[in-house]
Amino acid sequence: xxxxxxxxxxxxxxDPQGRAVHHALEGLGYSGVxxxxxxxxxxxxxxxxxxxxxxxxxCERLLANTVIxxxxxxxxxx
Amino acid sequence: MxxxxxxxTFPGSNCDxxxxxxxxxxxxxxxxxxxxxxxxxxxxxxxxxxxxxxxxGDYLRSGAMAxxxxxxxxxxxxxxxxxxxxGVCNGFQVxxxxxxxxxxxxxxxxxxxxxxxxxxxxxxxxxxFTARYDADQTISIPVAHHDGNYFADDExxxxxxxxxxxAFRYEEDCNGSQRQIAGxxxxxxxxxxxxPHPERAIEQAHGGTDGRALFESLIGELVSA
Numbered sequence: 001x002x003x004x005x006x007x008x009x010x011x012x013x014x015d016p017q018g019r020a021v022h023h024a025l026e027g028l029g030y031s032g033v034x035x036x037x038x039x040x041x042x043x044x045x046x047x048x049x050x051x052x053x054x055x056x057x058x059c060e061r062l063l064a065n066t067v068i069x070x071x072x073x074x075x076x077x078x
Numbered sequence: 079m080x081x082x083x084x085x086x087t088f089p090g091s092n093c094d095x096x097x098x099x100x101x102x103x104x105x106x107x108x109x110x111x112x113x114x115x116x117x118x119x120x121x122x123x124x125x126x127x128x129x130x131x132x133x134x135g136d137y138l139r140s141g142a143m144a145x146x147x148x149x150x151x152x153x154x155x156x157x158x159x160x161x162x163x164x165g166v167c168n169g170f171q172v173x174x175x176x177x178x179x180x181x182x183x184x185x186x187x188x189x190x191x192x193x194x195x196x197x198x199x200x201x202x203x204x205x206x207f208t209a210r211y212d213a214d215q216t217i218s219i220p221v222a223h224h225d226g227n228y229f230a231d232d233e234x235x236x237x238x239x240x241x242x243x244x245a246f247r248y249e250e251d252c253n254g255s256q257r258q259i260a261g262x263x264x265x266x267x268x269x270x271x272x273x274p275h276p277e278r279a280i281e282q283a284h285g286g287t288d289g290r291a292l293f294e295s296l297i298g299e300l301v302s303a
Contacts, residue, residue, distance in 0.1 A: 013184075013229060014187070014254070016184075016185055016186070016187050016188070016189055016227075016254070017185060017189065020189055061146075062138070062142065062146060063138070065139055065142065065175065065182055067174070067180075067181060067182040067229070067230070068182045068184060068229055
């Protein structure tokens with residue numbers, strides 16, 4: 001069973017990488033970009049029936065640093 | 079007197095020998111070297127050092143994998159018992175990831191790896207690690223990092239300042255750190271994390287000796303205790 005975790009910096013935490021990429025997009029002539037935030041996607045292949053609580057624990061304990069990052073759990077339909 | 083120090087080595091640590099050498103020079107005694115996979119810590123340690131480097135290749139986040147290695151449980155329990163713990167650079171990142179220190183170390187604000195001497199202000203000279211410095215003394219210590227941009231929320235920063243837990247500040251902004259924080263202490267004062275490398279400023283040949291007083295403070299405090 002596929003579970004996707006999307007980890008991104010919390011709103012309000014400056015994202016220097018996103019800012020640099022934003023500048024680069026503007027340099028390519030894309031003037032309509034308002035903001036860029038860069039995160040990370042983690043795909044987990046887990047046993048059927050693995051519950052959200054367990055996935056949440058994985059996020060809190062290792063996959064995200066909740067001081068600076070938030071995360072979203074997605075279960076794509078296969 | 080005996081000074082039983084231990085230096086932890088993770089796969090990817092690269093300042094562990096420098097740290098061990100600094101401890102040997104200042105204390106006159108050979109520190110123990112401990113591998114990350116060891117689950118037990120020898121009894122009766124006076125001090126534990128987490129060195130700089132790129133533990134586990136900085137996979138996921140700097141320090142995140144090391145913070146979950148077997149030896150960290152023993153380090154957290156030693157720190158809880160009051161054993162002094164110093165984390166330098168990657169060691170600082172490991173300490174925040176392990177929850178022994180508040181905040182997080184993010185990518186430098188200007189995205190660049192910085193490697194040079196920086197001027198620091200000794201913001202607290204009353205700690206176990208800084209007693210041999212003068213209040214507000216300016217010292218010069220090398221930095222070498224990509225992820226040294228200290229972040230914590232305003233409430234945490236206010237609390238750290240109010241409790242005198244900021245040990246060192248950069249005199250000039252070099253990496254985007256909130257309130258130019260270069261080193262922080264835990265609430266009990268026995269855990270210090272800092273991005274600059276005091277172990278690289280021990281002998282004249284290093285270009286400066288301002289790091290020496292940190293180790294002298296620690297050893298002096300422990301011996302007189």
